[in-house]
Amino acid sequence: MMRKFLPGLISAGKYDPENDMILMPFNKSYGTIELNKIIADHLAKSRDSEVHEVIARYQKSYWSVGDRVMHDRHESVIVKIEPTIGYSGTIPAPASKTLDRWGSDSENEKQSGELTADQILNALDSLGAEGDDEEGKNLASHNITVFIPDLGIEKVLCTAGDINSLTFGYALTIHKSQGSEWKNVFLFLHNSHATMLSRELIYTAVTRAKHSLFIICEGDKKPYENSIRVAAQRPRIPGTTLPEKIRYFAQKAKELVGIRANQSED
Numbered sequence: 001m002m003r004k005f006l007p008g009l010i011s012a013g014k015y016d017p018e019n020d021m022i023l024m025p026f027n028k029s030y031g032t033i034e035l036n037k038i039i040a041d042h043l044a045k046s047r048d049s050e051v052h053e054v055i056a057r058y059q060k061s062y063w064s065v066g067d068r069v070m071h072d073r074h075e076s077v078i079v080k081i082e083p084t085i086g087y088s089g090t091i092p093a094p095a096s097k098t099l100d101r102w103g104s105d106s107e108n109e110k111q112s113g114e115l116t117a118d119q120i121l122n123a124l125d126s127l128g129a130e131g132d133d134e135e136g137k138n139l140a141s142h143n144i145t146v147f148i149p150d151l152g153i154e155k156v157l158c159t160a161g162d163i164n165s166l167t168f169g170y171a172l173t174i175h176k177s178q179g180s181e182w183k184n185v186f187l188f189l190h191n192s193h194a195t196m197l198s199r200e201l202i203y204t205a206v207t208r209a210k211h212s213l214f215i216i217c218e219g220d221k222k223p224y225e226n227s228i229r230v231a232a233q234r235p236r237i238p239g240t241t242l243p244e245k246i247r248y249f250a251q252k253a254k255e256l257v258g259i260r261a262n263q264s265e266d
Contacts, residue, residue, distance in 0.1 A: 002035060007042045017043060018068060021182040022171035023205045025189070025196040035188070036168035037101040040067055044101075051099040052081045053092040056140035056160035060092070062101045063144060068169040071146050071155070071162075073176075075169050080145035084158055092141045174205045185209035189217035189227035197231040 009015035015022075017039050027033050044051055044064040051064045063069075067078045081095075099105040140163040145156050157163055171188075187205050189197070206213055217227040 003038055006035065006038050010039075010042065015186060016184070017170050019182070020184040020186060021177070021180075021208065022186045022188055023174050023177055023208060024171060024187075025174055025193040025201060027173050030190045030192050032171040032173055035171040039170040040064070040168050041101045043067075045097075048097060050095040050097050051101065052095045052142055053099065053103065054081075054140055054142045054144065054163055055090050055092045056163035057137070059160075059164050060103060061163065061166070062099065062103060063166075069146060070167045070169045070172070070176075071148065071157070071165075074148045074150055076146040076148045076155075078144055079147045079154065080143075082143050082145075084139050084141060084143050087139045087141050089137070089139075089141065174201055177208050178204060181208055181210050183210050184212045184214070187213065187215045187217075189215065189231075191218055191224040191227065193227065194225075194230055197227060197234060199231055199233075199235040202228065202231040
């Protein structure tokens, strides 16, 4: 459903993937990882951009120039992707405009085993260059250059650690959004998030929006409960008013002091 819904929001001009933010409780299952891929895939096709398969250690990921990404908690954009000189690992699939963010490229499937000129030069360069040492193994198949607007700098990511920690920046978990704000925020909730929902989590999400907040969740149809109602009825810190919550923390502090006193006597 999201593969139609999200591109539809973008095409209708209701969601700006370059500036707005989608927040969700989880990253896996019905979470940010999948939504990010759907958005990135749609945008790359809209830009008519090539997608590169990047191999870092044993992980494969798929990136395109123009992608909005998160690097070291900074919102960034990919400005360049180039093969890494000295990389001697598994040869990645060739860059393609029909390669998607899940690694499928039906139009070029028969050519996926062929080497490009850059890949051949890389392989030759790595021969006799101690490509089996730890430093060589830690190189990713490509260098990814990102521009970080907040810092006004470009940074080249070439190690497996840097590449594998890179994530798309169209959708974030609520936890990772703490301390940041966006003009428009879309909060996506689903019944599968029920175990994670709390009043405090939703408060964190809704306060990330500077101007507009849009909440997309299930209605009151059984057997599923409305996610907003579930969260509102489940505070992680007991109490409704501020004095009630203060009393809770005061009691916890007393208990902690008592535990430490007993430990000292022992």
